[in-house]
Amino acid sequence: MMQTPLLSFGAPPAPGFADAVTQSQQTFRAALQALAHPGSVQPLAPDCGVPPGLSPGMTAMLLALADVDAPVWLPPGVDDAVRQFLRFHCGCPLVDAPSQARFAAVPAGHAAPALEHCHPGDPAYPDTSTTLLLEVESLDSGAAVTLSGPGIATQRTLRVAGLPAGFWAQWRANHQLFPLGVDVFLVQGNRLCGLPRTAIAEG
Amino acid sequence: MQTTRSPSAADAPRRAAWMRVLALAEPQALAQAVQALGPLPAHSTLRPPESGMAMVRARSGGTGAQFNLGELSVTRCAVTLDGGTMGVGYVPGRARGHAEQAAVLDALLQRDDWHDRIQAGVIAPLARAHAERAQRQARVAAQTQVEFFTMVRGED
Numbered sequence: 001m002m003q004t005p006l007l008s009f010g011a012p013p014a015p016g017f018a019d020a021v022t023q024s025q026q027t028f029r030a031a032l033q034a035l036a037h038p039g040s041v042q043p044l045a046p047d048c049g050v051p052p053g054l055s056p057g058m059t060a061m062l063l064a065l066a067d068v069d070a071p072v073w074l075p076p077g078v079d080d081a082v083r084q085f086l087r088f089h090c091g092c093p094l095v096d097a098p099s100q101a102r103f104a105a106v107p108a109g110h111a112a113p114a115l116e117h118c119h120p121g122d123p124a125y126p127d128t129s130t131t132l133l134l135e136v137e138s139l140d141s142g143a144a145v146t147l148s149g150p151g152i153a154t155q156r157t158l159r160v161a162g163l164p165a166g167f168w169a170q171w172r173a174n175h176q177l178f179p180l181g182v183d184v185f186l187v188q189g190n191r192l193c194g195l196p197r198t199a200i201a202e203g
Numbered sequence: 204m205q206t207t208r209s210p211s212a213a214d215a216p217r218r219a220a221w222m223r224v225l226a227l228a229e230p231q232a233l234a235q236a237v238q239a240l241g242p243l244p245a246h247s248t249l250r251p252p253e254s255g256m257a258m259v260r261a262r263s264g265g266t267g268a269q270f271n272l273g274e275l276s277v278t279r280c281a282v283t284l285d286g287g288t289m290g291v292g293y294v295p296g297r298a299r300g301h302a303e304q305a306a307v308l309d310a311l312l313q314r315d316d317w318h319d320r321i322q323a324g325v326i327a328p329l330a331r332a333h334a335e336r337a338q339r340q341a342r343v344a345a346q347t348q349v350e351f352f353t354m355v356r357g358e359d
Binding site for chain 1: 248251283289
């Protein structure tokens with residue numbers, strides 16, 4: 001039977017933030033803290049429904065950041081419920097290439113795009129770059145990386161498991177592009193770690 | 204046993220029709236009709252009522268070029284029933300309660316066990332009231348109608 005757009009909702013999407021204003025602000029604050037202190041782990045406390053395949057932290061970040069002016073890219077193969085959830089709650093355009101997106105969200109178990117395939121921004125507007133949201137397995141274990149740069153007094157050690165292969169080599173190339181470049185958020189469960197393009201990674 | 208009406212092409216205009224009646228109803232009349240239904244099934248809010256603006260576009264004479272008539276404040280709301288039916292309400296104005304009641308009734312109207320009761324008890328009377336209101340307004344407007352005509356001027 002042919003379904004019409006009006007009635008083809010199927011199962012309703014998961015609910016969004018219970019208190020949209022407060023929780024968006026808290027999540028946004030955590031994101032700012034994460035970028036201001038690269039490599040530190042910020043807690044998120046979202047009270048929202050979570051579509052299948054996303055972590056609560058990733059859901060909260062997308063609810064807080066994506067809107068009608070911020071196109072989102074999702075890897076192919078992500079559950080349709082996630083796309084429906086974002087269209088319903090954020091109203092954001094869903095684009096086909098990470099270079100067209102303001103936010104590229106990669107849930108666990110999906111291949112992340114290479115950093116050079118994301119939009120590095122325009123020399124006149126470096127802030128128009130793609131921001132990559134990556135779900136990782138752990139922010140406590142895995143190979144240690146030493147971070148330095150703005151926001152870090154001397155050095156900070158970050159341990160991440162579940163990053164795409166060759167991520168830190170791509171990161172060094174990304175850092176060379178400054179003032180252009182891609183910013184990355186690492187999400188694990190309810191925790192968030194920020195890697196602004198200014199962060200220098202060694203090891 | 205509750206069943207959800209299966210979506211079909213034939214259902215879409217019917218749903219649009221009842222959503223229109225719910226949106227154009229007087230909020231007080233709708234609230235009274237809902238109260239008369241008695242206790243309703245539990246629902247959870249998917250999107251709390253929120254107000255915004257919508258641009259109303261029109262065509263001059265109904266067929267001419269499209270133009271922006273003006274902005275209208277609109278309140279929308281989405282709810283889900285326990286069975287997983289989603290109802291949405293889009294109503295003119297900023298009455299949050301009106302939008303929520305419209306959403307709940309939209310969800311219930313998609314369910315077989317409530318459809319006929321709400322059609323008879325809420326939608327039909329509200330549609331009649333709206334038609335009468337529109338007729339009354341048309342009669343009042345008709346009293347002020349002025350017919351312009353131009354006499355033939357002897358131009359040569």
